[in-house]
Amino acid sequence: MSRHQSRGIDPELFAPNAQSLANDRYAKAPPSACSNYEYQATSSQERYRNDHDNIYASGDNQVQQERSDYSRLTIELEHLSGYTGKGKNTIHAHPIDPDSYITCMGSAVVIGKICDSQSQELLCAHEEEINVMSLSSTGIFLASAQMPPHSGRTDRGGAFIVIWDLASGRERYRLEGFFRPVLQMAFSPDDHFLAASSEDCRVILWDMRTSELVLTKSFPTPVTVLTWGKMDEKCRRPKYSLAFAHSSQLLHGELAYDIAAMQYRLEVSTYSMPNVGIARTYLCAAITQTRTDVLSGTTAGELVVFNTESLVYRNAVPIVRNGVHSVAACGDTGYVYVGAGDGVLKKLVGRDSDWNLVGQVQLVGGITSISISPGGAQLFAGTSAGKMYHVVANTLVISELASSHLGSVTSCAFGDSSEEFATISVDGSIRLWNLSTYHLKCMTTEAVAGLCIAITKSSTHSGLIVSGWVDGWLRAYDAATAQPKWHIATAHRGEVTAVACSAQYIVSGASDGGVSIWSFATRELVLQFHEHKRAVTGVLVDVKLPHRVHSCGVDKALFIYDLKGARRIVAQQVREGAFHGITQRVDSETEIVTAGADGRLLFWDCDEPDPVQFIVDPSRLKVTCAQVSPSGRFIATCGEDCEVKLFDVGSSALLASARGHSNTVNALAWSPDERQLVSVGADSCICVWNFYQEG
Structure with a gap:
């Protein structure tokens, strides 16, 4: 494989800007002992002069978290995007409002509007991703089931089910009993019972009047199909029929009260x-x-018909290719809608063994969920491509309600505008979003996982999205259209894990520990550094000195490079807590802040071998990203605890925290006007947070 060769330093490439011409140093004067900004290694065991590992000496942050002037600051979840279509029955027509639909994204139940993409009502009670939903026949109850905790812990309810009172949006019951994922749920026709099946091969029945467990029944293999049939109300306690399927068997169930x-x-x-x-x-x-x-x-793509009275097979109608993944029957019109694995939605009419095709329409992705509105005038469909559709029943005219990433969203970035931001995912897509409408503006897709992203903020270039990928390539796209502009093939031997831009150059970091500097004008390699012993997790162009670059990595090291002198000038390291993110204060201090695997935020001054300030995340879990706000007053963090937190830079006080994700939050970004935050996570979700001061 050919490698990129450095073409040498262009004297104009790293020229300081007007703000830094007068003085090529930080605001603080360096001590005489460190006037050359270079730390010498004393031994192979102590390569760097930093032994600062006693930050956990106290239980809380050294600076007490006093909520002074910012005590009324709030971050509020404004909008959530992240429908993946992986779960069954995860989109429903609203039982009362014809302009609304109900779905789930991450750990939240979302009530959205057909005609207003900005309007969302979020029902939050889960801690993990919701994978199955069910709406009761009367529309009074909504059931949502979550995946079991990633840690395998059973003391948090496992794969519990929340029963919502839909009118009030409040949790009514919390049903526990499953510790493996729930596969199917369904309410009885009179809303008396909820039946649910799980991967553990059990079916559990709960009484919706009391939330009591009525019965548990085990099957040889997991029950993958569960639906209610007729209800006989002739006796004092009604009898119910159900249909189950496991393996290659379709079963009839009869639920009756045993008086004895x-x-x-x-x-x-x-x-x-x-x-x-x-x-x-x-x-x-x-x-x-x-x-x-x-x-x-x-x-096999068939619709197999069985008679519920005689319990016999009637017909097998070939319908679609790639399997029938969803089916819904309208009780008002008699039409049946079938969703295929190849994205074809078909409308059928008939009974018993005689069925006819009325119409069909092509959607994007396998159709995993279909829901028909009361009266049958419209239906909603969700697909495995992360898309939700509204369908007019008479004409089968479709409109796309939402589109989402299908895998972990690894990075996000704003450009100059507070109205748009970009995201990148391991699903190979880059998406540009409009914050005014929350609609997807444009997107591009590659056949490889995307890891990092930056948007140019210079008037000298047309807007560019610069991105790093698992295959070691750097790729750039037009920030207005997402059309490819250029690429640098095999920019690194390993994965490109970090990227940053200045007006003149691009900085990229890789999983092999390399940091490379590329000319924006020619896209040629200008400089390479190989100081890191493990993967680089963050790169940063200095906010005041454009010829200085910072990098941090899994090797717990932080480096500063002087691009004019083509050398590393500062090395700082800790013994515990790999660095996973980097940001910089924008006030007179210009200190670098690293985010660690041990939950520490460390503030570094180039003149000091040890951190000059620190913050310990209350969870003590890995902090994946930290970003200083545009004003420099706040620092936002995210990480493994699934929360977004806001700290005061000066006092280290925790000002606000909120949870919107159901898995690790990978990255976040401030809007340039500091009014909103965007966070992205391993749960495929994008959260938009409003940031404001109450009162």
Whole structure:
């Protein structure tokens, strides 16, 4: 593989700007002992002169967190984006408001508007990603189930289910019992019961009047299909029928009250199939308008029809390719809607063994969820491509409601405007978002995971999104259209893990420990540094001296490079806590701040071997990113505790914290006007936070 060769230093490339011409140093005068800004290693074991590892001497931050003038500062979750379509039944028509729909993003239930993308109501009670939802027949209850905690802890309720009172938006019950992911949930026709299945092969039934567990039944394999059928109200306590599927079997369940035992019992029998040796795997099911047929979708793309009274097979109708992943039957119109793995949505009419195609429309991604509005005039569909659609039932005219990343969102950045920001993800996409509408403005996709992003903020260039990728490439795109502008192939041997821009050059850091300087004008390699022994996690162009670059890495080291002299001039290191983020104060101090795996924020002065200030995150978990606000008064952080926190730079006081993500928050960015924060996470979600002072 050919490597990039440095073309040498252009004398004009690192010329200081007007603000720094008078003095090529920081505001603080360096002590005479360190006038050359270079620390000498004393031994191989003590390469750097920093032994500062006793920051945990006290239980809290050394500077007491007193909430003085900023005691009323607030960060508020304004908008959430992150529908992945991975879960079943994760989009529903609102039972009352025809202009609304209900979905889930990360750990939040989201009530959105068809005609107003800015309007969102967020219901927050979960700590992990929601993977299954169910809406009751009357529209009174909504059930949402979360994934079990990543840590495997069982003391936090496991894969618990929240029952919401939809009218008030309040949590009514919290149902526990599963410690493996929930696969399916469904309310009985009268809202008396909720049935749920899990990967642990159990089905649990709860009473929605009391939240009590009614029964638990185990199956040989996980139940992947669960739906309610007829309800017999002739007796004092109604009898219910259900349809289950596990492996290649479709089962009929009858739930009835046993007077002798004074409890409900669930009896299960098998639907009869012709003896033709075909084993089908069922993915979904629905009961028709007449409640006489069960329509089951299979991996082979068939709609298999069973009669609910005789429990016999009636027909297998070839419908689509790539499997029938979702099916919904409208109780008002009798139409049946089938969603395919190849994105085709089909509208059918018929009964028993006779079915006809009414119409079809192509969506993007496999259709994992379909919901029909009351009356049947419209429906909503969610796909595995992270898209949500509104569909007019009569015409099958579609409109896209939202689009999201499908994998961990690794970085985000603002340019000069507070109205737009960009994100990059391991799904290979870069997306540019409009903050006024929260709509996706444009996007581009590569066949490789994206790791880092920066937007040029100089009038000397048209707006560019500069990005780093797993394949070692640097790629640049037009910030207005996301169209490719240029690339630097194999810019690094390893993954490009960090990128920053000045008006004249680009800085990139890699997983192999390299830091490279590239000319913006020619895109040629100007300088290379190999000081880091492990991956570089952050690079930064100095806020006052454009010929100075900072880098930090997993090797717990922080370096300053003088690009004029083509050398490293400062080296600082700790013994514990790899650095995962870097930012810089913009006031007269111009100190560098590192974010550590041990929860520490360390403030570094180039004249001092040890940190001059520190903040310890209350969670003591890894801080993945820290960003000083444009005014320089605040520093925002995020990390493994899934929270976004705001600290006062001067006093180190924790001013505010909030949770919007269900997994590690990878990065955050301030809007230039300091009114909003954007955070992105491993849960595929993007959170937009309003930042303001109350009163």
